[in-house]
Every structure is written in C-alpha cells, then in structure tokens.
Amino acid sequence: MESGESKLARPAQSSPWDSPRPRKVLTAVPLSSPACVLCGRVDEDSIILGQKHEKLGFYFHTFCVIFCTGLGQPGKDNTNVCSFKEDLIRTMRQAEHTLCFVCGNVGATITCAESGCGRSFHLPCASKGDCITQYFGEFRSFCWVHRPHQAVEAAPTQDTTCIVCMEPVGDSRSYSTMVCPACRHVCFHRACIQEQALHAGIYCFQCPLCRDRDSFIRDMVTMGIRIPFRLVSISQLLRCEGTGAVLRKGLPQQGWPFAAISMGLSITGKLESG
Numbered sequence: 604m605e606s607g608e609s610k611l612a613r614p615a616q617s618s619p620w621d622s623p624r625p626r627k628v629l630t631a632v633p634l635s636s637p638a639c640v641l642c643g644r645v646d647e648d649s650i651i652l653g654q655k656h657e658k659l660g661f662y663f664h665t666f667c668v669i670f671c672t673g674l675g676q677p678g679k680d681n682t683n684v685c686s687f688k689e690d691l692i693r694t695m696r697q698a699e700h701t702l703c704f705v706c707g708n709v710g711a712t713i714t715c716a717e718s719g720c721g722r723s724f725h726l727p728c729a730s731k732g733d734c735i736t737q738y739f740g741e742f743r744s745f746c747w748v749h750r751p752h753q754a755v756e757a758a759p760t761q762d763t764t765c766i767v768c769m770e771p772v773g774d775s776r777s778y779s780t781m782v783c784p785a786c787r788h789v790c791f792h793r794a795c796i797q798e799q800a801l802h803a804g805i806y807c808f809q810c811p812l813c814r815d816r817d818s819f820i821r822d823m824v825t826m827g828i829r830i831p832f833r834l835v836s837i838s839q840l841l842r843c844e845g846t847g848a849v850l851r852k853g854l855p856q857q858g859w860p861f862a863a864i865s866m867g868l869s870i871t872g873k874l875e876s877g
C-alpha cells in the first residue's frame with residue numbers, strides 16, 4: 604500500500620551488505636525473546652511500537668501501553684504499580700475476546716476513540732487498516748472510518764509525484780497521500796514523510812518545499828505521523844557571526860523554538876512514563 608520508499612532506501616550498489624565479508628545479522632531476534640503481552644510481537648525496538656520493557660514479569664512496548672484503551676501508566680493518572688498489574692491482566696483477558704478488524708485475530712487492545720465505535724486493532728496492524736494513531740496529547744487512535752482528514756482541499760492530479768521519492772502519488776487524496784497544509788501544493792506519501800520525520804526529529808522537521816514548521820507539524824502529528832523528540836547540539840542550531848551566534852539558515856527565525864519545545868515536551872512527557 605505504501606509505495607514511496609525507494610529514494611530513502613539504501614542504494615543497492617553501495618550497500619555494505621554486498622561486501623564479501625561474512626554478514627552479521629543485526630536485527631535478528633532470538634527465538635526465546637519474549638513477546639509483548641499487548642501486541643504479541645517480539646520486536647525489541649520499533650518506530651511504531653517503541654522500546655520493549657519488562658515490569659512485574661510482563662513484557663510490553665512503550666506505545667502498546669500508551670495507546671491501549673483504558674490502561675493507565677505507572678506513575679500517571681493515579682496508577683501505581685499494583686493497579687497497573689491488575690489493569691494489565693484485565694486488559695489481556697478482555698483482549699482474548701477482542702478481534703482485530705484488520706488481521707481478524709484476537710488480542711486487539713486499541714479501540715477507536717470515536718464514541719460508539721467498537722472497531723479494535725493491534726498497534727502493528729494500524730497502518731494496514733488505514734487507522735491513525737496520534738503520538739501526542741491523549742494518544743488517541745482512530746479506525747479508517749473515523750480517522751481525521753486533512754483540512755486542505757488541494758488534491759493531487761494525475762501526474763503529481765511525491766516530493767520525497769518522486770514516485771506518483773495517485774490522483775486522489777487517500778490515507779497514504781498527504782499534502783502540506785501551508786504551501787498546499789506539495790504532495791508526499793505518508794511513508795515518505797514518516798521516514799523524514801524520524802530522521803529530522805522534532806527540532807528539524809519541516810515541509811520539504813516551503814519549510815513551514817508550525818502548521819505542518821501540527822497537521823502531521825494529527826494525521827498520525829510520529830516525530831521523535833531528539834536532542835540536537837547547539838552547533839547544529841547556531842552559527843557564529845562576528846562575535847555573536849545566530850540561528851542557522853533554514854530554521855525559522857521567529858516563533859522558534861517555542862512550538863518545537865512545547866510539542867517535544869508534550870510528546871516526551873508522556874513517553875518517559877511508559
């Protein structure tokens with residue numbers, strides 16, 4: 604479904620994997636690695652799921668806990684470790700009878716935030732089911748029917764290409780095709796802009812064309828793009844000019860870094876407790 608990753612993928616000819624030396628498989632997960640009790644995956648660390656933790660003998664991913672419907676986090680929302688364990692066991696029992704509407708298997712722990720909607724899913728199944736998971740604020744999730752849509756009315760035409768990978772985006776707005784809310788005429792694949800967000804982090808993420816940050820970041824996180832909070836060095840932000848230091852070119856000279864910091868803090872504030 605997501606098609607535009609070619610430009611960001613490692614070029615085949617320069618791949619270090621082609622070297623004649625024996626390959627070292629970096630991502631292999633031992634068979635004995637315990638699965639997350641909320642999503643069933645053994646991944647140690649993933650963009651979507653976050654890091655895997657162990658508490659009270661249970662293994663779970665940071666974001667599986669955060670997005671899990673009705674599950675408080677230890678140290679937050681009056682949730683202590685004991686009540687967290689009780690909540691976790693109750694959630695796991697309920698999930699044994701809850702079908703994921705995407706893969707059809709039981710064990711779904713995330714339910715659409717739209718009141719009255721009973722669609723549940725696993726976090727790793729979200730994008731396959733065109734669901735949106737918002738990595739900020741209340742960390743709400745939406746099914747494909749109730750997911751938010753971009754307010755921008757611009758739609759791609761038949762020849763529109765993704766500004767990141769230069770592949771066609773299709774001739775209509777969809778889950779996998781997005782538009783910059785500021786300049787309104789640059790389109791990109793969801794997968795491509797997600798990849799950019801991961802590389803840039805909250806301090807450097809911007810529209811690839813108009814470099815807008817405020818409305819762009821707000822729209823992207825609402826639409827389910829995860830922008831990691833990553834500290835950058837002062838030298839990456841400032842350059843010397845005479846005896847003083849000024850913001851490097853490309854960074855917005857006004858309204859910065861307040862939007863980034865408030866956004867970053869609201870994201871990490873919740874993550875650290877996971």
Ligand SMILES: [Zn+2]
Binds near residue numbers: 607767
């Ligand atoms: Zn693309």
Ligand SMILES: [Zn+2]
Binds near residue numbers: 639652
């Ligand atoms: Zn998980």
Ligand SMILES: [Zn+2]
Binds near residue numbers: 705708725
């Ligand atoms: Zn599923």
Ligand SMILES: [Zn+2]
Binds near residue numbers: 721745749
């Ligand atoms: Zn729904």
Ligand SMILES: [Zn+2]
Binds near residue numbers: 785786787812815
């Ligand atoms: Zn733009």
